[in-house]
């Protein structure tokens with residue numbers, strides 16, 4: 194059975210605008226893809242491993258072409274579990290609001306945990322980076338308090354460019370964004386923009 198991994202990076206649960214749009218995407222997606230399993234990883238509830246010195250040293254060992262052994266291997270158990278869960282998916286849905294012009298810290302920590310040499314990327318003999326997460330699609334659903342769609346405001350958006358960069362680095366190039374904005378500049382505008390995003394989410398789920 195194929196699997197879409199839904200990575201949630203907002204603690205607002207039922208109050209979340211982002212998750213409202215994601216729910217519309219998933220409702221249509223599951224209707225159209227009955228053979229797919231949806232697994233949720235709620236980063237706001239997950240106790241992610243911290244990057245202690247042993248865990249970071251393990252990363253440098255891998256970067257130096259060594260295998261993990263002994264205390265490094267033990268320290269990396271939880272990291273490997275997260276990597277395995279990430280790599281077990283055939284597609285990804287990321288639900289993340291914009292926080293301070295970028296992504297919430299829980300999503301950044303998750304990326305610091307899973308983006309590891311040998312597992313998600315490697316360097317070739319010529320020194321080029323090779324992403325190892327191939328043939329996977331991704332949808333990112335996000336909402337923002339403000340509106341970053343004008344060329345001037347886009348310069349402040351460190352969320353979409355960052356997510357495209359980091360997931361592109363590990364090999365995921367097919368990334369589609371659904372952006373609900375502005376969410377915090379008046380109730381009327383918020384309702385309108387959420388409705389627009391719901392329609393887009395449904396459309397995308399049909400073609401996905």
Ligand SMILES: Cc1cc2nc3c(=O)[nH]c(=O)nc-3n(C[C@H](O)[C@H](O)[C@H](O)COP(=O)(O)O)c2cc1C
Pocket residue numbers: 203204205208209210211212289290291292293294295336337338339340376377
């Ligand atoms: C800690 C925090 C930081 C935020 N930073 C920004 C920001 O930089 N730019 C912005 O437009 N909105 C910002 N917002 C507003 C949220 O992006 C907006 O309310 C969004 O719709 C929340 O999504 P959610 O309901 O799915 O949690 C911030 C909200 C919080 C809680």
